[in-house]
Amino acid sequence: MEIRGIGCIVTGGSRGLGAALGRRLAERGARVVLVARSERELREVVEGIRAAGGEAHGVAADVADEQAVYAAVSAAAALAGPIDLLVHNASTLGAVPLPLVLDTACEDLERVLAVNVVGPHRWTKAIAGSMVLRGRGLIVHVSSDAAVEAYPRWGAYGASKAALEHLARVLAAEIDGTGVRILRVDPGEMDTAMHADAVPDADRSTLADPDEVARRLVDLVERAEELPNGARVEALRWKVRDGGDEPNERVGDTRDEHRERVGNVRGEPAGNVRMGNVRTGNVRGEADEREGNERGEREGSERGGRVRRADEVVS
Amino acid sequence: MKPATWPREAPLDNRLLVIDPRAASIDDAHVRDLVRLLRAGDLLVVNDAATLPASLHGRTAAGVPVEVRLAARADGGRWTAVLFGEGDWRTRTEDRPPPPEVAPGARLVLGGGLGATVEALHPLSPRLVDVRFDCDGAALWTALHRHGRPVQYAYVRAPLEPWHVQTAFASRPWAVEMPSAGRPLTWELLLSLRRAGVGLASVTHAAGLSSTGDPRIDAALPLPERFDIPARTVEAIVATKRRGGRVVATGTTVVRAVEGCAAQHGGDLRPGEGVTDLRIAEGFTPRWIDGLLTGMHVPGESHFDLLRAFAPAALLCAANDHAERAGYLAHELGDSTLVLAA
Secondary structure: OOOOOOEEEEEOOOOHHHHHHHHHHHHOOOEEEEEEOOHHHHHHHHHHHHHOOOEEEEEEOOOOOHHHHHHHHHHHHHHHOOEEEEEEOOEOOOOOOOOOHHHOOHHHHHHHHHHHHHHHHHHHHHHHHHHHHHOOEEEEEEOOHHHOOOOOOOHHHHHHHHHHHHHHHHHHHHOOOOOEEEEEEEOOOEOOHHHHHHOOOOOHHHOEOHHHHHHHHHHHHHOHHHOOOOOEEEHHHOOOOOOOOOOOOOOOOOHHHHHHHHOOEOOOOOOOOOEOOEOOOOOOOOOOOOOOEOOOOOOOOOEOOOOOOOOOOOO | OOEOOOOOOOHHHOEEEEEEOOOOEEEEEEHHHHHHHOOOOOEEEEEOOOEOOOEEEEEEOOOOEEEEEEEEEOHHHEEEEEEEOOOOOOOOHHHOOOOOOOOOOOEEEEHHHOEEEEEEEEOOEEEEEEEEEOOOHHHHHHHHHHHOEOOOOOOOOOOOOHHHHOOOOOOOOOEOOOOHHHOOOOHHHHHHHHHOOOEEEEEEEOOOOOOOOOHHHHHHOOOOEEEEEOHHHHHHHHHHHHOOOOEEEEOHHHHHHHHHHHHHOOOOOOOEEEEEOOOOOOOOOOOOOOEEEEEOOOOOOHHHHHHOOOOOHHHHHHHHHHHHHHOOOEOOOOOEEEEOOO
16 A cells, blocks of 8 residues: 555554654655544654654544544544554553453453454444545554463453454455455564563563564555455564665564573463473563553563464464 | 434334336335345445534633534635524524624634634624634644534434444545435445445535524525545446446435536536535436435425436425325434435
């Protein structure tokens, strides 16, 4: 999808991956609307983009607020519409410290689902119709490794991301052929304020620069047509087409490399045993990244290392 | 005809009055029957304007209550608006007291502290004014959506929520009242139509206010309205006619956008934005639109006059009588009509 001139909405756009994406998209000539709860934080990012010559607008909204959705989407369409790109990036961890499933309060699970699943659904419903009617558009769902692997304490968040992804897959099947595309992205572990809050003692040199991830995602957006509708992409394994002249700094370790280097952090054995490369379960020891988290809840995560699946590329 | 007082839960259950002007027939159906009433090769054109919550309540500088109902976005940051007096939608429009008199330069303070200045009064009526808001860009659009309410009328049973006044494909907030002909079109139906070979296309048309309570303004409605026809839609309409398909407009706003555009270009369609003040009534020969999916319109409304460009008055009146007897529901939340030769 050609990025120049298109209207984009990025939720969770006031910091981290969302802000980096906003900057990169605006740099490529997109008309960017950043959405987040904090008007003040949004303004800083928007002003930075404008100072660099890009077009950006900030619309303050809580993605889970049913009243706010139509107002925000309509405002975004007025400012930069029609909207051709929607990035579901805002998310919440839920209660912290991250509880075990059996200790997870039902209300907290409902809230995580409300923000991470129902919220994006509201925005998709408000925007995708116009895309289908015009025969063009792309909806990107920022997800997580926690949607795929069963990491102790990541039940609510992981389940919510798995639900988000599956809903996206079904949507892709339903609107296939209309010209509107759906993508799911695992951005990998990034060095953001959110991550630092989540895992204060992480070795930051092992984490990806969110701007680098954003660079890859922008390339992915441009080449979305090359992938099956509904495809899942790991950002850190996406090869940017023309390489650019930027050195590929701080891409971040792949998970295997990380596990080799870091091993288990905090070493809580959650009852899973790993034998060589046979995966019998996962204990997640590496530092984790909660990108785009608008809610401010954070926690150190108890994770062991894990093994990458051989088939885990693009599904 | 009784108005519908609330949106129906299952829009596809909306009744559909089918009028065939060539066969001079009137049939009862439902919106879901559009799948068999439209054929492969036909084109359904909808208005993808989102509905702006255009009713703003506030006070004059002297503290007198006033309602500002936005009518249209004008050039240079101005908005055309109709002023209402005290009260709100719960009072019938014709029973609302007149608004306070304002002069150019008058300040208005609207919800949430949103300020505006009256810049001009229209010759048509002192209630029709041009205003300029104190802010613009994201701040203005956010404020309008936060403090504005959807325009609605007294026959509606409760305050409408934002999702009640948007179609399933709404995009840019150009409409001050919902382009309601598109209300019953769910994605279930639209994708079924698409699978059946019926094309879908869009225009964006700034649907305006339908009633102001001021006879001078009402007689002039619809005011000139902005439209935007994408190149893709022009291509689709032309291709449909060329292959003998039927172009069905969803709503009078689509008719006005397409025929208004054509009238300005010697009958041709040109992509892009424009403004139309075209009045369509009996005697007007549509060049591009073959049929119309719309609401229930009764004689005397300007919408009814527009229908007369598609079907003889006698047939329309007979259909209206039938609809009354059969209990069809009127107005923007009500049932639907399809005027289309088979």
